Amino acid sequence: MLQSKPPLTIYLAAPRGFCAGVDRAIKIVEMAIEKWGAPVFVRHEIVHNKFVVDDLRAKGAVFVEELEDCPDDRPVIFSAHGVPKAVPAEAARREMVYVDATCPLVSKVHIEAERHAAAGLQIIMIGHTGHPETVGTMGQLPDGEVLLVETEDDVAQVAVRDPNKLAFVTQTTLSVDDTAGIVSALQARFPAIVGPHKEDICYATTNRQAAVKAIAGKVDALLVVGAPNSSNSRRLVEVAAKGGCAYSQLVGRATEIDWRALEGIKSVGLSAGASAPEVLVEEVIAAFAERYTVTTELVETAQENVEFKVPRVLRMPA
């Protein structure tokens, strides 16, 4: 006799998955391949997702970590995370064709940092050490001009030139709640510090975290589809845990789900980082449907209609 499958409610976070910056970066690589033919070089993973990178590689993209790994005579794309100023400068010196796929919301932070520096302020960046976005933003100014803090403890330690001439910027993919604490610590220690109205965390990061927060307290487990090197995906897992979810886990795709850890659950929340394609979310839902009688409920906390234009050099004549 066939055993009936246990019931399971999947609470699907909305918004989830691709943001406008990721969508634009992927389009840029695809359009560059269309325009110039393969291979087109891409400095760093265009967005932090293996599935996306493998798909673009199959179409003719070659991923490298440094500009020196690219030949002079092939186009190169800079990833959505942004690059230090020295990178496009070197590409120009080598007379390479390059397209900058830096998300416009990251470029906005670059401009902010430069504006503050021009006004004579030293910059404190709130971000993760070594993350390409942090490296790119810090690299808009000469070495040593931008100080990095990751935690409230770092704020207590940071040694500044003049406490009355400071500004702060942030990485765009941080935890909204943790960052608020770090900003408060900065403002308490350096009352004259100037910064953005809130912080530089982007709309996509904020919206995805809010949707996960709305689900976390009412599910037995919550899965985030995303890559381990994706900052915004990892923050979603943390937000779920802090929101009261007993088991929150990052999964690259359905094959990574730890079914034993999920034994006995009646409900699961599901979201995806800004660089994870929807096809991987569908794959996870299908994997649950093989084991459970699934009911899906959408938990929508915001609607998004943001779209960024691709650079003019890639647009075909009308």
Ligand code: SF4
């Ligand atoms: S997560 Fe935000 S900053 Fe990063 S690419 Fe997406 S929209 Fe841009």
